[in-house]
Amino acid sequence: MLNFVYHNPVKVVFGRGTIAKLANLVKTDQKIMMTYGGGGSIRQNGVYDQTIDALKGHSVVEFGGIEPNPRYEICMEAVEKAKTERVNFLLAVGGGSVLDATKFIAAAIRYEGKDPWDIVGKRAPVKSAVPLGCVMTLPATGSEMNSIAVISRESTREKLPFSSRHIYPQFSIIDPETTYSLPERQVANGIVDTFVHVVEQYLTYDVNTPLQDRQAEAILLTLIEEAPKVLKDPKNYDVRANLAWCATQGLNGLIACGVPQDWSTHMIGHELTALHGLDHGQSLAVLLPAVLHHQRKEKGTKLLQYGRRVWKTEGLGHDETINAAITRTIDFFKSVGMHTRLSDYNITPSHSREIANRFEQRGVKLGEHQAIGKPEIEEILALCA
Amino acid sequence: MLNFVYHNPVKVVFGRGTIAKLANLVKTDQKIMMTYGGGGSIRQNGVYDQTIDALKGHSVVEFGGIEPNPRYEICMEAVEKAKTERVNFLLAVGGGSVLDATKFIAAAIRYEGKDPWDIVGKRAPVKSAVPLGCVMTLPATGSEMNSIAVISRESTREKLPFSSRHIYPQFSIIDPETTYSLPERQVANGIVDTFVHVVEQYLTYDVNTPLQDRQAEAILLTLIEEAPKVLKDPKNYDVRANLAWCATQGLNGLIACGVPQDWSTHMIGHELTALHGLDHGQSLAVLLPAVLHHQRKEKGTKLLQYGRRVWKTEGLGHDETINAAITRTIDFFKSVGMHTRLSDYNITPSHSREIANRFEQRGVKLGEHQAIGKPEIEEILALCA
Numbered sequence: 069m070l071n072f073v074y075h076n077p078v079k080v081v082f083g084r085g086t087i088a089k090l091a092n093l094v095k096t097d098q099k100i101m102m103t104y105g106g107g108g109s110i111r112q113n114g115v116y117d118q119t120i121d122a123l124k125g126h127s128v129v130e131f132g133g134i135e136p137n138p139r140y141e142i143c144m145e146a147v148e149k150a151k152t153e154r155v156n157f158l159l160a161v162g163g164g165s166v167l168d169a170t171k172f173i174a175a176a177i178r179y180e181g182k183d184p185w186d187i188v189g190k191r192a193p194v195k196s197a198v199p200l201g202c203v204m205t206l207p208a209t210g211s212e213m214n215s216i217a218v219i220s221r222e223s224t225r226e227k228l229p230f231s232s233r234h235i236y237p238q239f240s241i242i243d244p245e246t247t248y249s250l251p252e253r254q255v256a257n258g259i260v261d262t263f264v265h266v267v268e269q270y271l272t273y274d275v276n277t278p279l280q281d282r283q284a285e286a287i288l289l290t291l292i293e294e295a296p297k298v299l300k301d302p303k304n305y306d307v308r309a310n311l312a313w314c315a316t317q318g319l320n321g322l323i324a325c326g327v328p329q330d331w332s333t334h335m336i337g338h339e340l341t342a343l344h345g346l347d348h349g350q351s352l353a354v355l356l357p358a359v360l361h362h363q364r365k366e367k368g369t370k371l372l373q374y375g376r377r378v379w380k381t382e383g384l385g386h387d388e389t390i391n392a393a394i395t396r397t398i399d400f401f402k403s404v405g406m407h408t409r410l411s412d413y414n415i416t417p418s419h420s421r422e423i424a425n426r427f428e429q430r431g432v433k434l435g436e437h438q439a440i441g442k443p444e445i446e447e448i449l450a451l452c453a
Numbered sequence: 454m455l456n457f458v459y460h461n462p463v464k465v466v467f468g469r470g471t472i473a474k475l476a477n478l479v480k481t482d483q484k485i486m487m488t489y490g491g492g493g494s495i496r497q498n499g500v501y502d503q504t505i506d507a508l509k510g511h512s513v514v515e516f517g518g519i520e521p522n523p524r525y526e527i528c529m530e531a532v533e534k535a536k537t538e539r540v541n542f543l544l545a546v547g548g549g550s551v552l553d554a555t556k557f558i559a560a561a562i563r564y565e566g567k568d569p570w571d572i573v574g575k576r577a578p579v580k581s582a583v584p585l586g587c588v589m590t591l592p593a594t595g596s597e598m599n600s601i602a603v604i605s606r607e608s609t610r611e612k613l614p615f616s617s618r619h620i621y622p623q624f625s626i627i628d629p630e631t632t633y634s635l636p637e638r639q640v641a642n643g644i645v646d647t648f649v650h651v652v653e654q655y656l657t658y659d660v661n662t663p664l665q666d667r668q669a670e671a672i673l674l675t676l677i678e679e680a681p682k683v684l685k686d687p688k689n690y691d692v693r694a695n696l697a698w699c700a701t702q703g704l705n706g707l708i709a710c711g712v713p714q715d716w717s718t719h720m721i722g723h724e725l726t727a728l729h730g731l732d733h734g735q736s737l738a739v740l741l742p743a744v745l746h747h748q749r750k751e752k753g754t755k756l757l758q759y760g761r762r763v764w765k766t767e768g769l770g771h772d773e774t775i776n777a778a779i780t781r782t783i784d785f786f787k788s789v790g791m792h793t794r795l796s797d798y799n800i801t802p803s804h805s806r807e808i809a810n811r812f813e814q815r816g817v818k819l820g821e822h823q824a825i826g827k828p829e830i831e832e833i834l835a836l837c838a
Contacts, residue, residue: 069694071468076461082711083456276691278678279698282671290664306661309454313664313710322707325698326467 069277069326076321078213079239082313084305086243087115087203090122090159093239094201098157099127101150103170105162106133113249115205119161129153134162137341137348138169140185140221146173147184150198158200160237163254164209167202168217171235174198187230188219194232201239205246207312208258208349210265210319212240220342227342229334242316244308252299256404257349258315259295263288263400264333264352265318271360272328272436274369281373284323287314288378295404332434333359336445339423344415353406354413357398358451362444364390366437410452420449454662454711461706463598464624467698469690471628472500472588475507475544478624479586483542484512486535488555490547491518498634500590504546514538519547522726522733523554525570525606531558532569535583543585545622548639549594552587553602556620559583572615573604579617586624590631592697593643593734595650595704597625605727612727614719627701629693637684641789642734643700644680648673648785649718649737650703656745657713657821659754666758669708672699673763680789717819718744721830724808729800738791739798742783743836747829749775751822795837805834 081089094100100123110116120128131146150158150173160170174197176184186192204212211217215236220227250258270284291314297307317323336359337351346354364371368390375381375393384392398408407413424445427434434440440448466474479485487504495501505513516531535543535558545555559582561569571577589597596602600621605612635643655669676699682692702708721744722736731739749756753775760766760778769777783793792798809830812819819825825833 069468069691069698071471073464073466075464079458079460081458083454086456276695278695279671279675279702282674283668283702286664286667286671289667293663306454309711310661310663313454317664317668326694 070275070328072324072326074321074325075233076213076236078236078320080213080242080316081239082242083309084243084245086241087118087246088122089241090119090203091124093241094123094126094157094159096126099129099153099155100157100159101129101131101146101153101155102159102161103131103134103146103166103173104160105166106135109249110161110205113205113246115161115203115246119159119203129155134166134169136165137218137220137227138165138172140172140188140219141223143169143172143176143219144184147176150177156198158198160200160202161205163204163206164211167204167211167237168209168219170200170202171197171211171217172219172230174200175232175235185221188221188228189226191230194230194234197232197234200235200237201241202237203241203243203246204312206250206254206258207242207247207315208254208261210262210315212237212242213316213320216319218338225342227338229338240316242312244305244312247308247312248303250302252405253347255298255302256406257347259291259298259311259404260349260353260401260406262311262315262318263291264356266323267356268330268334269324269327271367271370271374272330273366275327277327280323280325280327285377287318287323290314292378292400295400299404328436330359330434330436332440332448335427335432335434336423336448339426340415343423344413344419346413350406350413353401353408354410354452355448357394357408358448360394360397361451362448363435363440364394366435366439408452410449417450417453420446423449455660455713457709457711459706459710460618461598461621463621463705465598465627465701466624467627468694469628469630471626472503472631473507474626475504475588476509478626479508479511479542479544481511484514484538484540485542485544486514486516486531486538486540487544487546488516488519488531488551488558489545490551491520494634495546495590498590498631500546500588500631504544504588514540519551519554521550522603522605522612523550523557525557525573525604526608528554528557528561528604529569532561535562541583543583545585545587546590548589548591549596552589552596552622553594553604555585555587556582556596556602557604557615559585560617560620570606573613574606574611576615579615579619582617582619584623585620586626587622588626588628588631589697591635591639591643592627592632592700593639593646595647595700597622597627598701598705601704603723610727612723614723625701627697629690629697632693632697633688635687637790638732640683640687641791642732644676644683644696644789645734645738645786645791647696647700647703648676649741651708652741653715653718654709654712656752656755656759657715658751660712662712665708665710665712670762672703672708675699677763677785680785684789713821715744715819715821717825717833720812720817720819721808721833724811725800728808729798729804731798735791735798738786738793739795739837740833742779742793743833745779745782746836747833748820748825749779751820751824793837795834802835802838805831808834
């Protein structure tokens with residue numbers, strides 16, 4: 069096991085009717101900016117009204133219109149509004165995109181450098197942030213219980229993550245009933261996103277961490293079990309609750325304790341989103357099988373364990389187990405309605421070089437061994453053509 | 454799934470050589486009282502020296518002599534010393550007993566009522582506590598990442614728990630190397646304590662929580678796998694690290710999220726310790742199989758799952774699976790050197806009534822259904838005679 073520090077101060081308030089608890093989670097002397105999306109879903113599913121009701125007696129201004137893969141440009145509009153209105157608490161109401169944008173806004177308001185994009189583009193250190201909380205309505209990113217945000221920039225067609233302990237939400241409310249009305253495409257994106265978060269932390273190389281391995285497998289097995297149920301019965305409370313808790317547990321730092329981490333699927337995936345507009349989940353479903361196939365030697369021990377424990381590939385040899393594990397992963401993604409090839413999105417091999425070049429330009433190598441560079445990225449993209 | 458709140462602010466610093474990190478975890482303007490045990494183990498294994506080294510430049514007073522099942526009486530001596538010395542930070546160095554005592558001391562220093570025992574005996578609310586941290590050298594109680602402490606009182610022969618959000622350690626340092634020199638009896642106690650913590654939160658009734666169930670099974674399976682290794686090879690770092698992380702994860706609130714909880718084995722066990730001097734782990738090894746047998750109907754669904762997933766009892770029917778699960782649990786406890794009958798400790802059935810009476814006098818019923826009262830406690834004690 070590797071040395072680690074685990075410190076996650078988020079207060080999770082989980083269950084039916086928990087939006088009403090907002091009244092006690094935010095102080096009345098705080099001036100709140102409530103941030104939300106542009107699609108109108110929180111107005112349709114009642115979350116907007118529940119939130120406003122719970123915040124009666126509080127001073128609230130609103131900033132709507134945050135889109136999926138939130139853009140730096142719109143975040144900076146929110147920063148201006150927050151400064152003008154002298155806001156001192158941010159409340160994100162929506163999915164991971166709204167929360168990620170809000171985390172960036174919180175850091176950018178207090179940023180003392182010239183250009184807040186440097187927080188993302190140059191990993192400039194975040195020394196402070198406006199306190200924030202969230203009402204999470206789309207289980208997927210795990211953003212509700214972590215210190216990570218991913219921000220896109222229109223002008224440069226970039227999508228990049230940043231992290232700071234100052235952007236942990238003070239609290240996150242998760243009411244599974246708010247997810248009943250999610251479109252199937254979002255449900256599938258959320259399942260795949262959670263699945264791949266776990267795999268990025270689990271399928272690396274073995275450092276003797278049987279508890280963390282089983283905690284990771286616990287999430288994967290639960291996702292595989294619950295996914296068909298949610299598609300058949302979208303208003304089953306327990307299924308929604310189980311998927312939401314999987315999403316939160318998938319990226320809150322717990323299964324990362326003491327293990328190496330990969331994240332190459334995510335990093336290449338962000339390029340497919342930034343350059344070609346794929347949903348985040350869609351990009352992961354295409355890339356993960358190719359990354360696993362390409363790295364089957366480096367990840368051999370863990371891939372074997374993954375096949376045997378998660379996909380119950382009994383009686384197969386080493387190579388057959390790994391082949392079966394990758395095939396079953398693809399089948400699982402397809403079963404929730406996901407495409408798994410670049411050609412399904414009309415992305416041709418000629419696009420691969422542009423993506424690989426971007427990592428070379430940034431001087432970044434990917435994967436748990438930092439060994440996936442330009443040629444390997446091209447090979448991976450060729451594998452999912 | 455039941456509604457829940459999860460909020461665990463402890464910073465865990467885990468791994469080789471981490472005691473040196475104390476220098477940055479405690480501020481130099483804090484006056485520290487370092488608390489530790491009476492057996493001298495931290496002097497023998499180097500932890501005392503490492504701690505003092507790391508705290509160079511800090512103002513430190515010491516309070517040693519805290520014994521297993523820490524007594525109210527000695528805690529109050531520490532409270533007096535802390536007040537006289539105007540201490541404003543407590544650092545527990547040792548196992549769960551030292552930390553539990555320190556948690557009580559932290560609350561008692563700030564307690565405004567007449568008699569600090571009321572915090573334990575009457576569950577008087579704790580409104581504040583002196584900040585504390587710990588160097589955990591005995592993985593077992595999970596105290597390093599929770600807000601619980603168990604305190605004994607000599608004059609009344611009582612052993613009772615209390616809980617408050619104010620007694621979470623600010624940080625806990627866990628260096629698995631500090632556990633190399635633990636006596637086998639303490640290792641066995643720690644394994645059984647962790648195992649039973651998990652079972653108290655896992656083997657209740659089913660409320661559809663597949664992730665939490667698997668997270669619980671992850672700990673049980675890892676304990677079963679690592680236990681024989683630690684007995685054979687006490688200086689195997691990874692085995693020690695895995696056991697330590699199991700202990701922390703077993704009682705930090707995570708597997709309790711959204712599920713009912715039992716705790717009858719612990720509560721009856723505390724009486725065996727208070728009245729008959731059994732180690733905490735010893736009391737649990739005797740009682741758990743009897744509680745499971747007595748509650749086999751109420752816990753049927755989960756016992757069946759426990760048998761099949763943890764003990765791999767394939768091909769057996771309902772009753773046979775549950776019988777096998779209980780037998781295998783007993784065998785596991787015996788395999789680490791534990792006794793599993795009251796007669797092994799010369800405790801006769803005539804003592805059972807006194808124990809059962811105590812719960813009746815307190816007006817307390819036990820278990821996830823609050824249905825285990827005086828007659829049931831006597832029946833359970835008869836089962837482990």
